[in-house]
Each structure stands twice: as C-alpha cells, then as structure tokens.
Amino acid sequence: MCKSDEIFMQKTIALAKRAIGRTCPNPLVGAVIVKDGKIIGEGYHKKAGMPHAEVEAINSVKNKDDLKGATIYVNLEPCNHYGKTPPCSLAIERSGIKRVVIGMLDVNKEASGGAEYLKSKGIEVTTGILEEKAKRLNEVFIENKTNKKPFFVMKAAMLLNGAIAVKGGVSKWITSEKSLRLSHRLRGMYDAIGVGINTIIMDDPLLTCRVGRYKQPKRIVFDVNLRIPTSSTIFSKLSSNIYIVTSPYAENSKKRVLDAMGVNIIECDIKNGEFDPNVLSEKLLENDICSCVIEGGSRTHGYFLKHNLYNKAYLFYAPKICGSYGAFNVVGTDAPTSLNNVNMLKEMDCKKVGDDILIEGYF
Amino acid sequence: MCKSDEIFMQKTIALAKRAIGRTCPNPLVGAVIVKDGKIIGEGYHKKAGMPHAEVEAINSVKNKDDLKGATIYVNLEPCNHYGKTPPCSLAIERSGIKRVVIGMLDVNKEASGGAEYLKSKGIEVTTGILEEKAKRLNEVFIENKTNKKPFFVMKAAMLLNGAIAVKGGVSKWITSEKSLRLSHRLRGMYDAIGVGINTIIMDDPLLTCRVGRYKQPKRIVFDVNLRIPTSSTIFSKLSSNIYIVTSPYAENSKKRVLDAMGVNIIECDIKNGEFDPNVLSEKLLENDICSCVIEGGSRTHGYFLKHNLYNKAYLFYAPKICGSYGAFNVVGTDAPTSLNNVNMLKEMDCKKVGDDILIEGYF
Numbered sequence: 195m196c197k198s199d200e201i202f203m204q205k206t207i208a209l210a211k212r213a214i215g216r217t218c219p220n221p222l223v224g225a226v227i228v229k230d231g232k233i234i235g236e237g238y239h240k241k242a243g244m245p246h247a248e249v250e251a252i253n254s255v256k257n258k259d260d261l262k263g264a265t266i267y268v269n270l271e272p273c274n275h276y277g278k279t280p281p282c283s284l285a286i287e288r289s290g291i292k293r294v295v296i297g298m299l300d301v302n303k304e305a306s307g308g309a310e311y312l313k314s315k316g317i318e319v320t321t322g323i324l325e326e327k328a329k330r331l332n333e334v335f336i337e338n339k340t341n342k343k344p345f346f347v348m349k350a351a352m353l354l355n356g357a358i359a360v361k362g363g364v365s366k367w368i369t370s371e372k373s374l375r376l377s378h379r380l381r382g383m384y385d386a387i388g389v390g391i392n393t394i395i396m397d398d399p400l401l402t403c404r405v406g407r408y409k410q411p412k413r414i415v416f417d418v419n420l421r422i423p424t425s426s427t428i429f430s431k432l433s434s435n436i437y438i439v440t441s442p443y444a445e446n447s448k449k450r451v452l453d454a455m456g457v458n459i460i461e462c463d464i465k466n467g468e469f470d471p472n473v474l475s476e477k478l479l480e481n482d483i484c485s486c487v488i489e490g491g492s493r494t495h496g497y498f499l500k501h502n503l504y505n506k507a508y509l510f511y512a513p514k515i516c517g518s519y520g521a522f523n524v525v526g527t528d529a530p531t532s533l534n535n536v537n538m539l540k541e542m543d544c545k546k547v548g549d550d551i552l553i554e555g556y557f
Numbered sequence: 558m559c560k561s562d563e564i565f566m567q568k569t570i571a572l573a574k575r576a577i578g579r580t581c582p583n584p585l586v587g588a589v590i591v592k593d594g595k596i597i598g599e600g601y602h603k604k605a606g607m608p609h610a611e612v613e614a615i616n617s618v619k620n621k622d623d624l625k626g627a628t629i630y631v632n633l634e635p636c637n638h639y640g641k642t643p644p645c646s647l648a649i650e651r652s653g654i655k656r657v658v659i660g661m662l663d664v665n666k667e668a669s670g671g672a673e674y675l676k677s678k679g680i681e682v683t684t685g686i687l688e689e690k691a692k693r694l695n696e697v698f699i700e701n702k703t704n705k706k707p708f709f710v711m712k713a714a715m716l717l718n719g720a721i722a723v724k725g726g727v728s729k730w731i732t733s734e735k736s737l738r739l740s741h742r743l744r745g746m747y748d749a750i751g752v753g754i755n756t757i758i759m760d761d762p763l764l765t766c767r768v769g770r771y772k773q774p775k776r777i778v779f780d781v782n783l784r785i786p787t788s789s790t791i792f793s794k795l796s797s798n799i800y801i802v803t804s805p806y807a808e809n810s811k812k813r814v815l816d817a818m819g820v821n822i823i824e825c826d827i828k829n830g831e832f833d834p835n836v837l838s839e840k841l842l843e844n845d846i847c848s849c850v851i852e853g854g855s856r857t858h859g860y861f862l863k864h865n866l867y868n869k870a871y872l873f874y875a876p877k878i879c880g881s882y883g884a885f886n887v888v889g890t891d892a893p894t895s896l897n898n899v900n901m902l903k904e905m906d907c908k909k910v911g912d913d914i915l916i917e918g919y920f
C-alpha cells in the first residue's frame with residue numbers, strides 16, 4: 195500500500211457517489227484505471243442492469259493496448275458471477291490489467307470471490323485500501339446483504355425537548371428553511387421516504403424531493419387499516435412510486451380503489467397488533483427499497499426504534515423548547531424502566547444548520 | 558480606539574473572570590494601568606466589600622509618580638458613589654491618571670456617572686471598547702439590575718428526545734463522566750444551584766460542586782409544602798448554605814426543625830398555586846443569590862420556562878433515545894397549541910462533550 199493507492203481509491207469513491215440513491219439493489223461502485231501514475235480510464239455503476247464500474251472504466255480506455263500492465267482501482271471487490279452482466283473478474287483478466295486494488299471485499303456471497311479468482315490468474319491484488327470509507331459508502335448495501343433488511347434512517351425535526359408537534363398536532367414549521375432544504379436533499383439520497391398514516395392525515399404531505407438534481411424517492415405510507423383518504427396530497431403526483439404497506443385484513447374495496455389509482459399495495463403480516471418487522475423488511479427489499487428515510491410521526495418512530503430497525507439518525511433541533519404535556523414527542527412508544535434498555539447512538543456528532551442544530555449518529 | 562486598547566481591555570476581562578461566582582451582588586471587574594505601552598499595575602474585584610478593581614490596580618503601582626499621565630483600562634464604568642467603598646472616579650482623578658478606557662457603561666443607576674464625572678475633570682474617557690464582551694462578562698449583573706431578578710440558568714442532562722428519566726424516574730446516569738464534570742464546573746460558576754422538591758425526594762442529591770477550585774454554591778430547594786425529609790443527603794454538608802423556598806402556609810413545626818438545623822427558610826407568596834415569580838426573584842436577590850443554575854426536575858424546568866424566567870440554557874444530550882410514554886420530559890408543563898408560543902433560544906450552539914452533545918443558548 196502506498197500514498198498514491200489511497201489517492202486513486204478516494205477517486206473511485208467520488209465516482210461511485212455520483213449514483214447515490216440510484217443503484218439499488220446494487221452497491222455504489224467506482225473504478226479508476228491507472229498507468230505510469232496517470233489515470234487513463236474511469237467509470238462508475240450508474241444503475242442496476244447497467245454495466246459495472248470496472249467495465250465502464252475498461253470501455254473508457256480507447257486504445258485497449260494501454261490496459262496491458264495497468265492497475266485498476268475499485269472500491270468494492272470485482273464481482274465473480276454471471277448476474278445481469280458477466281463477471282467483472284473475467285473482464286479484468288482479459289483486459290491485460292496486471293494489478294487490482296480493492297477498497298472492501300464483497301459481503302454478498304453470491305458475487306464475491308473476485309479477488310481470489312484474480313490472484314489465481316497471477317494478477318496482483320491489494321485489498322483494504324480506505325476500507326472504512328469504502329464500507330461507509332456502501333452502508334446501505336452492507337445492511338441489505340448482512341441483515342436482510344433495508345437501511346432505515348430516522349429523520350425528525352423537533353424542539354429541544356423532543357416535541358415534533360405542539361398540542362393539537364401543529365408541526366409546521368418547527369425548523370428553518372435551511373434544515374428543510376437539507377432534509378429534502380436526504381430524501382434524494384435514499385430510495386424511499388416513509389411516513390405513518392397519522393402523518394398523512396394530519397400534515398397531508400407530498401413527500402417528494404424538491405431540491406437539486408436528485409431522483410424522486412419512492413413514497414411509503416404505513417397504514418395497517420388502510421385509512422388513507424384518496425384525496426390526500428400525496429396522490430397528486432405520480433402514484434406509481436407510492437407504496438402503501440397495509441395488513442392482509444384491510445378492506446379489499448379500498449385496496450382495489452388504490453390499485454386502480456396506480457398505487458402499489460404491499461401486504462404485510464401483523465404480529466402483536468403491528469407489522470411484523472421481519473416481514474416488513476423482506477417485503478420492502480422485494481420492492482427494491484434498499485434504504486428508506488422514516489420521517490415520522492411519533493408512533494412510526496416509536497415502532498422502528500422499538501424493533502431496533504434504525505441504522506442511522508438525522509435529528510434536527512430548532513432553537514425552541516416548550517411544555518411536554520399534550521405535545522407529540524418524537525418517540526411515541528412506551529419508555530423502558532431502565533436506562534440500560536434505551537436505544538444507543540454511535541459516532542454521534544453535531545453541527546449548526548441555519549438556526550438549527552443537526553445531530554447525526556448510527557444505531 | 559486602537560488595537561492596543563482592545564488588547565488591554567481583553568486583559569481586564571481576563572482579570573475580572575478570576576472572581577467568577579464570587580462577587581455577587583457586585584459585577585465582575587478587572588483593571589489594568591498602562592504607561593508608555595507597558596502594564597504598570599493591575600487588579601480585580603475579588604468579592605463584595607473588598608476594594609474595587611480600579612483601587613486594586615492603583616494600589617498595585619509602587620511608585621505613585623508613575624501614575625501621572627497613565628491610562629487605566631476597566632471593563633465597567635468606574636463607580637461614582639459612596640457604597641461600601643468610596644467612588645473609584647475620585648480615586649482615579651486623584652491618582653493623576655490622564656485617560657480612562659471603559660468597556661461598558663454601568664447599568665446600575667446608583668453607581669453610574671463615573672465617565673461623566675471624569676470627563677468634567679478634564680480626563681480623557683473612551684467608552685465601548687470590547688463592549689459586547691464586557692456585557693457578556695457581566696450578564697448576571699446586567700440581568701439583576703435591569704430586570705430585578707437573578708440570572709437563571711437551565712441545566713439538564715437528557716436523552717435525544719428530551720427524557721430526563723425513564724419510567725419510574727431513574728435518571729442516573731444519563732450522560733457521561735465528562736458531562737458530569739462540566740456540570741459540576743457550572744455549579745461553581747454561579748451563586749446557587751436550585752432543584753425542585755421531587756428531585757430531592759427521587760434523586761436525593763448532595764448538590765455541591767465537586768471539581769476544581771471553585772467556591773461552593775448556595776443550594777436551593779423549591780418546596781411549596783415543605784415535604785423535604787430531614788434525612789435528605791443535602792443536609793449532610795453545611796446546612797447554612799441551604800435555602801428552602803416554601804410558602805407562608807407550610808407547617809410551622811417543620812420550619813422550626815429546619816431552622817434549628819441551620820437551614821435558611823425563604824417564604825414566598827403563592828399565586829395560582831405556584832410561587833409568585835416576581836416575589837421569588839425578589840427574595841432570592843435579597844439573599845444575595847444573583848445567579849442560579851436550575852437543575853430540574855421536570856416540573857421545576859416547566860415552571861421557570863412558563864414564566865420566562867430563564868436567561869441561558871446548558872442542555873446535555875446523551876447518545877440515547879427511548880420511548881416517551883411514561884418517561885419524564887425535561888419540560889413538565891402544558892404544551893402550547895401554537896408554535897408561536899414556545900420559548901425561543903438565541904445564539905444556540907453545540908459541541909461534543911465526551912460521548913455527549915452540549916447545546917447552549919440564551920433565552
């Protein structure tokens with residue numbers, strides 16, 4: 195490992211990030227081809243079904259002779275299986291590339307083994323360059339493959355004492371314009387936004403990403419009894435990216451109405467009066483929802499925290515505080531009786547966002 | 558005004574800070590005497606009844622002839638009245654000092670007028686040097702004189718959703734060792750610590766400052782019905798600095814018992830079933846409590862917020878979150894029905910303190 199390995203690996207990560215929020219169920223991957231210390235080719239995986247980063251990079255080199263003896267940098271181990279595209283390990287071997295530098299090994303057993311294959315073909319393989327960064331980049335993919343569930347993000351805007359709405363449910367607007375813009379950016383970075391049915395009824399949100407050049411996220415409503423009014427604002431845009439998670443016992447006539455509107459209905463088993471968290475995760479993954487920002491409300495955050503479903507939190511605090519009696523707290527579920535039974539955050543950090551403070555962390 | 562004026566003014570502020578938490582009911586004042594660009598004398602006000610900073614600085618100059626034509630820097634306008642000590646304006650005039658540089662004018666009408674007096678005697682007076690810093694330094698004194706109330710500080714250690722205790726009331730320990738040390742340091746920086754009777758009954762705290770070389774703060778318990786058990790841990794140390802605020806209707810026999818223990822009983826009028834906030838402020842000031850850190854619990858923070866008594870907040874957030882149903886929220890009072898009626902913080906900022914995050918701000 196040398197300094198320049200890290201520099202080129204950093205470049206692969208930057209390339210990979212261009213497709214943030216678009217590659218599900220695939221990982222974010224960038225690749226850079228270097229010869230005599232110079233970048234001669236680069237590419238990244240743009241979308242599932244499109245060529246892998248390694249192939250994009252190889253194709254970007256006009257004179258294929260230049261590939262002889264070159265080094266390829268890639269943040270994730272090249273795949274070794276025939277999926278929607280042929281194995282990248284084979285493409286690399288055939289190109290004449292003599293060294294492969296890898297950020298992290300693949301956690302997806304189906305596709306892994308590329309490093310071993312390449313070594314067996316006499317190609318020099320270096321692994322673990324900027325490994326932590328490579329893993330952070332693909333935290334969604336790792337969660338999907340390791341724990342068979344979407345990467346769930348808790349997002350909330352609240353007062354300093356955890357209130358997301360005052361008495362009567364008023365919650366607009368707690369945080370400042372700058373925080374709202376940032377939370378719209380978050381919507382674009384993940385596959386989906388999810389809210390509980392009470393949020394739909396009380397706030398009637400549109401749930402689109404309204405900043406920048408991000409793609410529109412899928413919109414999920416958790417609605418056990420299918421109470422959603424068909425007049426909800428959410429239906430005013432593109433119903434085909436709306437997913438309503440409901441129980442098998444919800445009214446069939448309502449299901450048919452929503453189905454006719456182009457909405458996707460996901461039926462999820464009920465366990466102890468709530469969605470079975472394992473089935474919920476499975477059904478969302480089946481619908482190519484690899485990551486989801488949960489925006490509340492109170493009961494929905496309570497459900498995800500209670501079942502330890504959250505991976506990450508973005509908590510926006512406005513410079514405000516108020517009485518708690520009758521307010522809606524961000525976590526609407528029973529408190530534990532011991533401080534040992536609370537949900538813990540790791541790597542917690544804070545920064546100012548306009549007038550507000552954003553606290554981030556991992557569960 | 559020149560750059561060196563600011564440098565010397567900064568020095569007066571640094572000197573003044575040495576007496577933090579000890580000068581009540583007086584302000585924090587430092588003074589520096591400069592001749593030919595060199596500091597020839599300095600001093601600060603150590604405690605009420607002790608000499609003022611200007612006099613300390615003048616006395617520190619051995620050869621009084623050196624004072625002729627010198628400049629004195631002082632963060633607060635020199636006093637112009639006979640209080641416990643003679644006016645500093647007179648001492649300056651008599652010393653032969655030819656220029657006086659002042660941070661902020663005195664807000665205390667009784668003592669102000671020093672600048673005008675000195676000008677009338679032909680001494681050059683410059684005001685407003687580092688005025689904002691000078692005002693920040695004496696925020697307690699300014700609050701006392703301007704609003705006739707102590708400077709009240711809200712201090713709380715909580716979970717990310719505002720819980721200060723889980724179901725059943727357990728609150729030890731929410732935050733980390735490092736935050737605990739910092740909150741002990743806060744105890745030493747203000748005149749007093751205040752808690753509600755429920756905190757005494759549930760947590761049984763000692764309420765002393767257990768770090769550094771700070772003085773011990775006065776300890777206040779807000780206890781309308783005088784429910785405090787005489788076996789409380791708080792009584793295990795120096796009862797003479799304990800102040801129990803109670804109603805005129807509390808049991809006389811209990812008052813006598815506490816009185817015999819050396820505890821100070823402050824009777825405060827009741828209005829709408831609570832302490833009258835104006836009377837409370839007045840009584841505390843009468844007892845030389847110019848600043849007070851309120852450490853809770855829930856109901857006590859609720860009372861101080863409801864009556865807009867708080868000046869500043871130190872809110873410690875542990876990397877933890879839990880259900881709110883049955884937990885104790887930091888603000889135990891009714892929520893408003895409009896976001897326009899919440900308490901607002903200004904100049905809010907955040908930083909990491911060990912594993913926790915500290916959010917500070919002014920009300």
